[in-house]
Amino acid sequence: MEFQDKTMVITGAAGIFGGWIARYFAARGATLCLSDIRMEALEKVAADLALDPKTTLLHATELTSDASMLDLVDHVRREWKAPDILVNNAGIYTRFGLLDMDLSDWDRVFGVNLRAPFVLSREMAKLMITEKKQGSIINISSGAARKMNQNSVPYCTSKTAIERLSKGFAMELAHHGIRVNVVEPGFAPGSEVSELSDDYVANMLKNIPLGRASGPDDAAGAIAYLCSDKAAFITGAVLSVDGGNSIGNYKRPEPASTGG
Template sequence: MQFQDKTMVITGAAGIFGSWIAAYFAKEGARLCLSDIRMDTLEKVAADLDLDPKTTLLHATELTSDDSMLELVDLVRREWQAPDILVNNAGIYTRFSLLDMALSDWDRVFGVNLRAPFVLSREMAKLMIADGRKGSIINISSGASRKMNQNSVPYCTSKTAVERLSKGFAMELAHHGIRVNVVEPGFAPGSEVSALSEEYVANMLKNIPLGRASGPEDAPGAIAYLCSEQAGFITGAVLSVDGGNSIGNYKRPEAAPAKAG
């Protein structure tokens, strides 16, 4: 268990990727602070994973509220002094035409997807520095950072920005021994927030070169590597874990017809 007793904060922990990350690192011995907007969903994740309440922190965080984010930071400071790992996983994916999108929706997308990672990375890094920890920060992005999708321009733009922000933090925190990297998970149907039709899922899978959706150990395994000693010389990197989906347009070859006789 390579992360035995390491302390780890995960935002968006009740979502599909957040719960996968929590499950992976719990098995690796980490002590978890799970953050999401609703306490009941966090309690369900903790119960489903059979997490020890004595070593698990839960915080209902509104990521567009400075006060709420600072409450999360203060909880971590009081209980652990500092985290060893921060994963800014929470994100909002919306589908709006730019001409029709309300300013409040634009602000919420950028508040959760960009401003919150900035605030939490800054404040958690301050805790790491004060406690002398050479920690890791992982920001969760998307292949959409490089490929504009119609009606999801705010999401794509925010993910491009968070990758640039990550490189900026990597530069400024390097002399403290804190590494900052980005993971771009692949397509993972099953979100309760954004339900997808069977037809949509089937079409998406056709466009993935490796031919399958992201699984529960794909992105978490990449995060674990980037937070491990084996990646001690890696900072400011962006790692795509998407089966090749973000490489470019892909058309799966048709199966060859069966030979007669």
């Protein structure tokens, strides 16, 4: 129960990674504020995890709306004064060619993936500073920050930018004792809004050196480490938790022939 006295805000909490992060920290005693655009989905996550409704905060947040984000911050301030941990997990992955996508699609990707983490990190950090909390901020990125993928250039670009932004926050918040780090989770079937075919999943798994998809405890465990006292001297770091998928192109060796 190492996080028993900690309060934690998770955006995108109704998604696959958000749900895994919530489960991991709830099991270790953290008091949670779950944020997502879908209130019904948040209520289901809270019910599935048997979270105490008296202490758990749920907030339907539109991350492209300043008013909605500031309402989330104010909700946290009223209930907790300040959080101990913020995880900017929410993200949008789109498949558009640059010549075909609407400007509104570009703006939404950068609004959710980059501007929202900036606004929430800044405003939650202000609460931490006021309350003299040496908190922790985790921004969720992707191996796509370092590897461009065709038809997902806005996503890749936004993830490169969030890693640079995180380092900037790490520098500016260091003298307040607030640490800012990045986790790059690995591939997890079902982590995208669009359904993935069996062939697509099988092909992705073949390209992962450690030979499997991300599981419920992988990224969540890395986040827990970075938020713990064990990582008290770590800030501005980027931790890949992807089975080696972002190292480079990988081809799994063919099974050795047993002869005949």
